[in-house]
Amino acid sequence: MGSLLFVLKTPLNLIFSALQMLNSAxxxxxxxxxxxxxxxxxxxEQNSQRLLRLVNNIVDITKIEAGSFTLNLxxxxxxxxIKSITYSVREYIEHKNKILEFNTDSEHKVIACDAVNIERIMLNLLSNAVKFTDEGDKxxxxxxxxxxSILISIKDTGIGIEEEKQEIIFQQFGQANKSFDRNNEGSGIGLSIVKSLVELHDGEIRLNSEYSAGSEFIIELPAKKISEKDNSTANSNKHQTQNLTNKINIEFSDIYEL
Structure with missing residues (x-):
């Protein structure tokens, strides 16, 4: 409960302070x-988005634990x-003088998934990669x-994670390092949500990391399909992203501009 109150109070305090300074300015x-x-x-604006992200995550954690969270497969x-989601953040990442690459050994692969939550998984992992890399990193x-199955890898050349900390990062409020400065702080909720969303897809997520040598998150999803009868989307291969810019702003809201 203490961790929950802390992560909620932080953006609220920043919003309150900014409002006071805004009134003076x-x-x-x-x-x-x-x-x-x-x-x-x-x-x-940024901390309002950050607070919204926290509230959304807490609501979804509650639903997942209650068994009432369902996917729209x-x-x-x-x-x-995945290519579309990756390229949607390219400008943001390159603006921070970091390199973004996309590679695939297959041009097409149709599987049953919840596109909205796959997007959420990817944006969360990409935001973590941005958060813990420096200028010039890839x-x-x-x-x-x-x-x-299909393997999705998000790999970076950033600071990496110490071995003894790798077991806790998928736990609620688990953070690899609580000593990072404000530019790298987070709620410790995001990766718990990511793990749960992957597992709801009957998939798994694992981490390969070495401190000071970068990290790689690998998602494995089963290559199963649903019947045409259940596939209610008229054109399911076109992922219609609504308000993608807003979603990116929310998922990347822990990354502070100086």
């Missing part, structure tokens, strides 16, 4: 005052889906078709 009509207004408005071309998303 609005009294200053100079260029400097306008710049401060923009800065504090951005802080409020449809047949999707997982290669196109983030690589790869797909490997194993016929009966």
């Amino acid at each position: 609005q009294k200053n009509k100079s260029k400097e005052g306008n710049e401060k207004i923009e800065r504090y408005t951005n802080i409020i 449809q047949n999707y071309d997982i290669v196109k889906l 983030i690589t998303v790869s797909l490997d078709d194993k016929e009966d």
Whole structure:
């Protein structure tokens, strides 16, 4: 409970402080005052998104633990889906002077999945990769078709995770390192949600990491399909992403701009 209260209070405190500073800046009509207004408005927006992300995660954790969280499984071309999600954050990652690559050994692979939650899984893992890499580091998303399953790898050349910390990162409020500065802080909820969403797909997620040598998260999803009768989406191979920019902003809200 203490961890939960802390992660909720942090964005609320930042929003409250920014509102106070914004109120003060609005009294200053100079260029400097306008710049401060923009800065504090951005802080409020980012931490509002961060708070929304936390609340969404907590609600979903509660549903998953109660057994009431259900997936909307449809047949999707997982290669196109993952490629689309990866490229949607390319501009953001390159703006931070980091390298993003996408590789696949198969051009098409149709499997049954919940595209919205696959998107959520990928954005969470990509945001972690951005968070724990420096300028010039590389983030690589790869797909490997194993016929009966599909492997999705999110690999980075960042700081990596110490071996003794790797067991706890998928636990609720488990963080690899609580000593990182504010630019790298997070709630410790995201990877718990990721693991649960992967397992709801009858898949598994594993971690390969070496401290100071980067990390690789590998998701394995079964290559199963649902019948055409159950596949209610008229054109299931077209992933219709609504408000993708907003979703990216929410999932990447723990990454602070300085």
